[in-house]
Amino acid sequence: MFDRIQTHWQTHLATATNRRRLNLAVLVIPATIWLFFFFVLPLLMVLLYSVLERGIYGGVNWQFTLSNYQRLLNPIYWGVLGRSLWLALFTTVACLLIGYPLAFFIASRPPQWRNTLLLLVIIPFWTNFLVRIYAWIIILRREGVINVLLSSLNLIDQPLDLLFNSFAVTIGLVYGYLPFMILPLYATIERFDFSLLDASQDLGANDLKTFVRIVLPLTLRGIVAGCLLVFIPAVGEFITPDILGGAKTIMMGNLVQNQFLGARHWPFGSVLSIVMIVIVLIPILIYFRIADEKLKAN
Amino acid sequence: MRRALTLQHRWDLAIRLLGRVGLWGITLAALMFLYLPIAILVIYSFNRSRLNAVWRGFTLDWYRSLFAGIGETGADVITGQIWDALFNSLWVGGIATLVATVFGTMVALALERFKFRRKTALEALLFLPIIIPDITMGISLLVFFSLVFQLVQTVTGVRLVLGLPTVIIGHIAFNISYVAVTVRSRIAELDPALEEAAQDLGANEWRTFYRVTLPLIFPGILSGALLAFTLSLDDFVITFFTAGVGSTTLPVFVYGMIKLSVTPAINAISTLMLMASFLIVLTSLALQRRSLRL
Structure with missing residues (x-):
C-alpha cells in the first residue's frame, strides 16, 4: 500500500519534471533557433x-588565404x-561632460519634476536617427543657418566650411548618443543618498571636495556604464560619418560598407568587421571581469 | 586665524556659486543643444527659399511636393515612392514586432522562471545582438543570404533575391534581444508567490500563465513590443544591407533623398516623421498613465 503510494508519487514527480x-x-x-540561424551563423560566415580569396564580381573564391589580414598592416587602414x-x-568624453551635470541636475530636483525633465531629455531621441543627423546639415552647410546668420551680421566674408569634417562628425555623434x-x-545619481552632501559639509568639506571624494566615487558605476554605452555604438558608426563626414572623415563602418557595396572586396570587408567586433x-569583457571580481570581493 | 577662516569661507562660497551656475548653465545649454536642431528643421520645412537658410516666406510647397509631386522637390523620382516606403516600413515593423515579441517574451519567461544548464550562454547569445555594431550585423546577414541564395540556386535552380522577407528576418533577429531584456525586467519584479498561489489553488501551468502571469507582465510585453516597433521603424543600417529593389523602407528612402541632394522636401518629410513619433510616444505615455491608475 505504502509502496504503491510512493511509486505513484514518484511517477507524478517524474512527469512534472518532464513537463517542466x-x-x-x-x-x-x-528564439535560440532564430538567433542561431540569423545571427550566429551569419557571423561565422x-x-x-x-580567410577566403576575393571573387571577381563580389563574393568569394573558395581558396584559403591570410592575405586579407595582411592587408590590415597597410598604414591607410591604421589611420x-x-x-x-x-x-x-x-x-564619449564630450557626452560625459554634458551628460553628468544634466543628469545630476535632474536627479537633484524634487521628485515631481524629475520625470518631466527626463522626458524632455529623451523626446528628441524618439525621432529617426537619420532625421536628427540631417538637421545638422541644415545648420552646418555652407548655405546653412550658421553661415547665413554670421554673414548677415557681417562677421564673415566667406562661408565657413563646417560640414564634412571631424568637427561635424563629432557633433553628430554627441547629438546621437547623449x-x-x-x-x-x-x-545611478537618482539612487545617490543626497543627505551625504550635508554630512560632508558638516564635516567641513567644501562642494568641490564633496564632489570629488563622495559623489564621484559613488556614481562611478553609472559613469562607466554610460561611457561604454556611448563608446561602443560610436566606434561602429557608419551613418553619421557617411552623412556629415564626407569622403575625408571616414570611420571603420564606412570602410566596411565600401568593401561590401563599393569596392566589392567582401573578404577584406569581413576582416574589418571582425576587427570592429573585437x-x-x-571593453565589455574588461567591464564584466571587473564587475565579477567586485562581486567576489564582496 | 579669523581672517583665514573667512577667506576659506569665501572660497567655499565661490565654489558653491560656480557649481550652481554651472549646473543650471550646462543644463539649459544642453537642452538648447537637444532641441534647436529639431526646431530649425521644422521651421525651415516651411521656408520658401530652396537654396539656403535665408527666410523667404512661408510655404507648404515642400509638403505638397512630397505627396503629389507638385512644386519643386529637386527629385521627381520620389513621387509616389514615399507611400511604398511608408507601407514597407509599417509591414516590416508590424511583422518583426509581432514575431520578436512572442519569441522574446517566451525566452524571457524561460530565463526568469527556470533553472537550466547553459543559461549564461543563452544570456550571452541574447546580449550580443545589442552590443555588436549594426553594420557588422547588416553585412553578416548580407553574406549569409547571398551564400544561402547561391546554394538554393545550385540545388533547385530557383533564384532568390533580397527583399522585404530578408529585411523582416534581420529585424526579428535584433528585436528579440530588446524584447527579452524589457520583458525580463518586468517578470523579475513579479512576486513568484502569486504564481505559486495559483498553482496551489489547482490551476495547471498553462492556466496559471494565462490567468496570472500574462496579465501581470502584460505592460512589460507592451513596452517591449513598442520598443521593437520603434527600433524597427528607425532602423537604417540593417535594412540597408538586407533590402533589395522594391523593399525600400522610410529611413532608406530618406537616406536616398539626403544623398541625392539637400532640398527642403527632406525637411518636410523629416517634420512629418517627427510628428508621427511624437504622436506614438504621447499615446503610449497616456496609455501607461491609464494602466497605472487602473
Missing part, C-alpha cells in the same frame, strides 16, 4: 569569408582605425 523540461524547451527553442577610436573616445550617457548616469568586445 518540455515547457522550458518550448520557451527557449524559437563572415569569419569564414575573412581610419585610429580616427574611429579617437572620435568615439572624444564623443541619451545613452544620460540615462545610466541618472539611474574592438567592441574588449
